[in-house]
Amino acid sequence: MNAFGLIQIGLMLSSATIISSLQCHHLPLQQRKVIENSLRLLDKIGKEFPQKCLREKMSFRFPMQVLQPRQKETVGVAIEEIFQHIFYIFSKNLTLAAWDGTALDQLQNGLYLQIEQLEACVIKKHTQHRWSKEASRLKLKKYFQKIDCFLKDKKHDLCSWEISRAEMRKCLQLIDKATRKLKN
Amino acid sequence: MFNFFFLSIFAAVIGPPGLELQSTNGIVKVKVFPPEANQRKKMWINDLSFKYNLVFWENSSHAQLQNKIVFPVDTIDDLAPNSTYCFKVQANLPMEGKKGLFSPISCVQTTQKVQDLLCATNLSVVALNMKFQLLWGAQGEQEEVTYNVQYLLGYLKKLNDDYSDKWLSVPTCENISSTWCNFSSIITTTAFYYLRVQARQGHNRSCLSREVKVDPLKTNGIGPPGVRLDLSDTLLHILISPPGGAEDELMRDNYDLSYRILYWKNSSHKEEEVKQKEVKQTIATVSGVSPSSLYCVRVQAFSKPYNKSSAFSQQECVHTPADESSSLFIFGIFMAALLVVVVVAVALVFVLYHAYNKIKYVFFPSCQPPLNIEGFGAELFSSLYLSAAEEPVESCCVIESMITEEGNQIDFTDYKHSKQSSRDSGNYSNDDNTSGSKGSKETLEKETV
Numbered sequence: 001m002n003a004f005g006l007i008q009i010g011l012m013l014s015s016a017t018i019i020s021s022l023q024c025h026h027l028p029l030q031q032r033k034v035i036e037n038s039l040r041l042l043d044k045i046g047k048e049f050p051q052k053c054l055r056e057k058m059s060f061r062f063p064m065q066v067l068q069p070r071q072k073e074t075v076g077v078a079i080e081e082i083f084q085h086i087f088y089i090f091s092k093n094l095t096l097a098a099w100d101g102t103a104l105d106q107l108q109n110g111l112y113l114q115i116e117q118l119e120a121c122v123i124k125k126h127t128q129h130r131w132s133k134e135a136s137r138l139k140l141k142k143y144f145q146k147i148d149c150f151l152k153d154k155k156h157d158l159c160s161w162e163i164s165r166a167e168m169r170k171c172l173q174l175i176d177k178a179t180r181k182l183k184n
Numbered sequence: 185m186f187n188f189f190f191l192s193i194f195a196a197v198i199g200p201p202g203l204e205l206q207s208t209n210g211i212v213k214v215k216v217f218p219p220e221a222n223q224r225k226k227m228w229i230n231d232l233s234f235k236y237n238l239v240f241w242e243n244s245s246h247a248q249l250q251n252k253i254v255f256p257v258d259t260i261d262d263l264a265p266n267s268t269y270c271f272k273v274q275a276n277l278p279m280e281g282k283k284g285l286f287s288p289i290s291c292v293q294t295t296q297k298v299q300d301l302l303c304a305t306n307l308s309v310v311a312l313n314m315k316f317q318l319l320w321g322a323q324g325e326q327e328e329v330t331y332n333v334q335y336l337l338g339y340l341k342k343l344n345d346d347y348s349d350k351w352l353s354v355p356t357c358e359n360i361s362s363t364w365c366n367f368s369s370i371i372t373t374t375a376f377y378y379l380r381v382q383a384r385q386g387h388n389r390s391c392l393s394r395e396v397k398v399d400p401l402k403t404n405g406i407g408p409p410g411v412r413l414d415l416s417d418t419l420l421h422i423l424i425s426p427p428g429g430a431e432d433e434l435m436r437d438n439y440d441l442s443y444r445i446l447y448w449k450n451s452s453h454k455e456e457e458v459k460q461k462e463v464k465q466t467i468a469t470v471s472g473v474s475p476s477s478l479y480c481v482r483v484q485a486f487s488k489p490y491n492k493s494s495a496f497s498q499q500e501c502v503h504t505p506a507d508e509s510s511s512l513f514i515f516g517i518f519m520a521a522l523l524v525v526v527v528v529a530v531a532l533v534f535v536l537y538h539a540y541n542k543i544k545y546v547f548f549p550s551c552q553p554p555l556n557i558e559g560f561g562a563e564l565f566s567s568l569y570l571s572a573a574e575e576p577v578e579s580c581c582v583i584e585s586m587i588t589e590e591g592n593q594i595d596f597t598d599y600k601h602s603k604q605s606s607r608d609s610g611n612y613s614n615d616d617n618t619s620g621s622k623g624s625k626e627t628l629e630k631e632t633v
Binding site for chain 1: 229230232233235278279337338339342343372373374375376399401437438440487488489490491
């Protein structure tokens, strides 16, 4: 590989970075919209929390330190990972939940839009690398793993879904608060 | 236990995914199974987070490797017909920065593509102010062709399941003969979609077009805003109506719109500099405008996050009024001058009239006697002439006869009347007899009361 070839590759990569970086400017604004929308849709998909499910309620303990990392840029990437986990949870067997299918579709679609567009954003790759080294990331994985196991153990019945839905709402509210703080 | 499990993620390797191929009508349908698909205990719990990298090449001497990121269920087209193509796929986790192992290589023979002229082609999307239109073309001369526009929610392709039965029809675009469709009704902003056109002829023939991906906020174009101008004192107010209408918050909300205002003084003899101002609100004010000038404005809406801008609005111009303070001054001067003229004129008229009278008196006196002796003689003569006839001889006699009669017939009622009359009118000192008799009766009354 001669010097000219390397220069060509360098130019291509940098232009790709420039082009891709232009795709990233709208992500913070879109992220706020997705959070707002997701909270609204979470309320829309079902009715009030059933009384009979109260005794089965579990405490999952969302790791707050994920939204207060040492480097502020990694909060955005942390939120994307949370979206991925939520997206995964709601792709499971929802028959027994008997929720509004249209609203659920919109919820999933919004989450996936944000996930996919972040993947297209090259600049975020550096931040992604930093985020992958964060210690609190493991706590986040543990948190979602607990919810997934809970759903599997209860065989995705109505109460397990309603409890998970309430937990996701709490999670999104914490994210919403964190993003508003960052904006200010 | 959990910690050990998660720590091992750093060291773990992503296994090979499963791959199934199906060659049909010149294209190859691909089905990818996530690594650990059949395992009960999984390392990679979230199998939806995998990104599959498909590598394929034509099995010939000068084979060139092609890369494509594919969904679990996908199609590869633009392949040479009647050729052998080989495929392999790897599962990657971009979040973890990990690339997985490749699946075993799988090869398949492509078939001849049958050109169906029924199919709709050249699908394109045109969107302005969140009004979306799909346009397509028909190949050749086709009779009685109806179209059915279908859409798929974007996220369904990400799932591991087959989404072929999840396509829905766009409500107003079922069995239509036109080659365009307004699909704004199915669009929401935080979402993305795939669209395709199904062409039908009779009961037997149908054909599906290629798919087109629609990301609403990225695809949509921002229309120009409306502009209205208003003036007050030396301020020019620019009132902007957002694109998509004031009632529709969608555009403003999702794009975080700002406005770029261009304004300049339109004078015929001098080239004026075009000034620029950027605002976020829909009202902007330009201060220090010159009086008696023509100012013109054009406004453009733009979205910084999405790097999009609209066309400029129509040019709006307004004339600034003449300086009010100078016109007031002129008016004041005029009124004062008018007042002075009126006063002078009145004084002049008065003086002239007075002078005229004096002159008339001095140079043109009248012959009439003075007023004070004019009527006097007439009265004196007229009264002397009449006095003899008016001597009141008869009245004296009448009064005397009335007194004697009254003296006999006086009673209390009469007395009361006379009492009143004496009170009202004072003393009758002329006729002693009358007053004397009445006076004695009065003193009698007073004693009895």
